[in-house]
Amino acid sequence: MKRRILGFIRIIRPINGFMMSLAVLVGAWLTLSETPSPLLLQKILLGAVTAFTLSGASMTINDYCDYEIDRINEPNRPLPSGAVKLEESLILASMLIIIGLAAALFTSMWTALLALVSLVFSVTYAVRGKRTGLPGNFLVSFCVAVPFIYGGFIVTNGFDYKLLFFSLMAFLSNTGREITKGIVDISGDKSHNMRTIAVVYGERFAALLASIFFVASVLFSIAPPILGLVSVWFIPLVAIADIGFIISSIALIQKPTRQNAKRIKNLILLWMMIGMIAFLAGK
Numbered sequence: 409m410k411r412r413i414l415g416f417i418r419i420i421r422p423i424n425g426f427m428m429s430l431a432v433l434v435g436a437w438l439t440l441s442e443t444p445s446p447l448l449l450q451k452i453l454l455g456a457v458t459a460f461t462l463s464g465a466s467m468t469i470n471d472y473c474d475y476e477i478d479r480i481n482e483p484n485r486p487l488p489s490g491a492v493k494l495e496e497s498l499i500l501a502s503m504l505i506i507i508g509l510a511a512a513l514f515t516s517m518w519t520a521l522l523a524l525v526s527l528v529f530s531v532t533y534a535v536r537g538k539r540t541g542l543p544g545n546f547l548v549s550f551c552v553a554v555p556f557i558y559g560g561f562i563v564t565n566g567f568d569y570k571l572l573f574f575s576l577m578a579f580l581s582n583t584g585r586e587i588t589k590g591i592v593d594i595s596g597d598k599s600h601n602m603r604t605i606a607v608v609y610g611e612r613f614a615a616l617l618a619s620i621f622f623v624a625s626v627l628f629s630i631a632p633p634i635l636g637l638v639s640v641w642f643i644p645l646v647a648i649a650d651i652g653f654i655i656s657s658i659a660l661i662q663k664p665t666r667q668n669a670k671r672i673k674n675l676i677l678l679w680m681m682i683g684m685i686a687f688l689a690g691k
Contacts, residue, residue, distance in 0.1 A: 411491050412491055412492065414491070415486035415489070415491025415492040416486070416492060416496075416500065418485070418486050418491075419467065419468050419471055419485075419486040419487070419492055419497060419500070420463075420464030420465075420467055420468055420500070420504070421463070421464065421467040422464070423677070424463055424467060424677075425459070425460040425461075425463040425464050425467075426460065427677070427680065427681060427684065428459035428460060428462075428463040428552070428555050429456035429457075429459045429460045429555075430456075430681075430684050431459065431552075431555035431556050431558075431559065431578065431684060432452070432455040432456050432458075432459045432555045432556075432558050432559040432562075433452065433455075433456060433559060433688075434556060434559060434574070434684050434687045434688055435555060435556040435557060435558060435559020435560045435562075435568075435571055435574070436452045436455065436559035436560065436562050436563050437559070437687075437688060437691055438556075438559075438560070438568075438570065438571060438574070438687060438691060439559065439560040439563040439564055439568045439571065440563055444563075448562070448563065451514075451515045451516070451562050452559070452562055452563075454511040454512070454514055454515045455511075455512075455515055455519065455558060455559060455562045457507070457508070457511040458508045458509075458511040458512045458515070458519070458523050458558075459508075459555045459558065460508075461504040461505070461507045461508035461511070462504065462505065462508040462509075462523060462526065462527055462530070464500075464501075464504045465500075465501045465502075465504035465505045465508065465527070466527070466530035466531070466534065466551065468497050468500055468501040468504070469497075469498075469501050469530070469531055469534045470530075470533070470534040471485060471486070471487050471497065472487065472494060472497045472498060472501070472534075473534045473535055473538075474534075474538075475487050475488065475494065476596075476600060477593065477596035477597065477599075477600050477602070478596065479596075480595055480596035480599060481592070481593045481595060481596035481597075505527065508523065508527075509523060509524065509527070512524075515562055516561070516562070516565060518561055518565055519558060519561050519562060522554065522557070522558055522561060523558070525554075526550075526551050526554045526558075529547050529550055529551050530547070530548070530551045532547060533547040533548050533551075538597075538602055538604070539601070539602050539603055540603060541590075541602075541603040541604050541605055541607075541608060542587075542605060544586075544604075545583050545586035545587055545590075545605075546583065548582065548583075548586050549578075549579045549580075549582040549583040549586065550579065552578050552579065552582040553575040553576070553578045553579040553582070554575070556571050556574050556575045556578065557571055557575055559571075570632075570637050573628060573631055573632050573635075573637065574632070574687055576628055577625045577628050577629055577683065578680070578683075580621050580622075580624045580625035580628065581621065581622060581625040581653065581676065581679070581680055581683070582680070583618075583621045584617075584618040584619065584620075584621030584622040584625070584657075584676065585618070585673050585676045585677070585680075587604075587605050587606070587614050587617055587618035587621065588614070588615070588618045588660065588669050588672055588673045588676065589669075589673050590604035590605050590606040590607070590614055591606045591611050591614050591615065591618075591664055591665075591666060591669035592666055592669045592670045592673060593606075594606045594607055594611065594666065595666075605617055611664040611665070611669075612661075612664050614664065615660045615661050615664035615669070616661055618657075618660060619657035619658075619660060619661055622653045622654070622656065622657045622676070623653070623654065623657060625653060626650045626653050626654060629646050629649070629650055629683070632690070633690075638687070638690030638691070639689075639690050639691065641689040641690050642686050642687070642689060642690025643690075645682060645683075645685055645686035645689055645690075646682075646683060646686040646690075648679075648682055648686075649679045649680070649682040649683040649686060652675065652678065652679035652682070653676070653679050656672050656675050656676060656679065659672060660672045
């Protein structure tokens with residue numbers, strides 16, 4: 409029983425879901441100009457629920473679609489290991505989608521529409537996008553960047569242009585992470601004709617391209633303090649994240665192996681988390 413419960417928890421990737429929820433909070437926090445009312449606070453919390461549940465649904469659907477590949481690449485994951493059955497994963501994903509879209513609908517029509525678009529993009533990636541290589545990576549990164557904008561939508565019912573920098577930084581860093589994941593999954597991807605960067609051009613080229621996206625994200629992090637969009641408290645925390653991105657890029661280029669790429673992709677998640685905390689501190 410414990411193994412099955414852990415399987416259901418692992419398949420939704422709660423850390424990823426927490427980061428998506430945090431991104432919504434960051435977007436809302438950066439957009440607020442006054443103390444939020446109880447109703448607005450409720451909507452922001454509903455936004456965090458939407459981000460967490462739709463992220464979990466997307467992860468579950470992705471694992472369902474990648475079942476055969478994961479039998480090679482990640483045999484210990486919940487589905488290939490048997491901890492969660494295939495039909496159970498679809499039921500779980502459906503429940504999470506219902507909860508997420510309902511929370512979005514109770515927030516506003518605009519947020520419901522944005523949540524639906526993001527869900528369509530993530531499902532498209534799981535079903536077909538991964539086979540396309542870089543365009544598929546962009547689909548995933550779009551879904552990672554949207555929660556910042558989503559948080560702003562909750563507060564203003566419109567697009568706040570200053571969130572564009574933060575969304576773009578998330579988009580770039582996550583694209584690099586997705587390319588890095590392609591190095592990790594290269595064996596299974598090759599066997600199923602997936603057109604990832606690592607499969608088509610090799611691990612070293614994939615490591616170099618991923619690093620370009622990481623460094624691009626670092627360069628964009630310079631803009632918010634220069635433009636006066638954040639306070640001085642943003643700088644020390646984002647500096648930690650930026651140094652982490654740069655060191656990880658160098659390490660990946662020097663050793664573009666599956667084991668090292670797996671370590672780097674986990675570190676990138678940490679630098680992205682610190683980056684989001686920097687956004688919160690820099691309000």
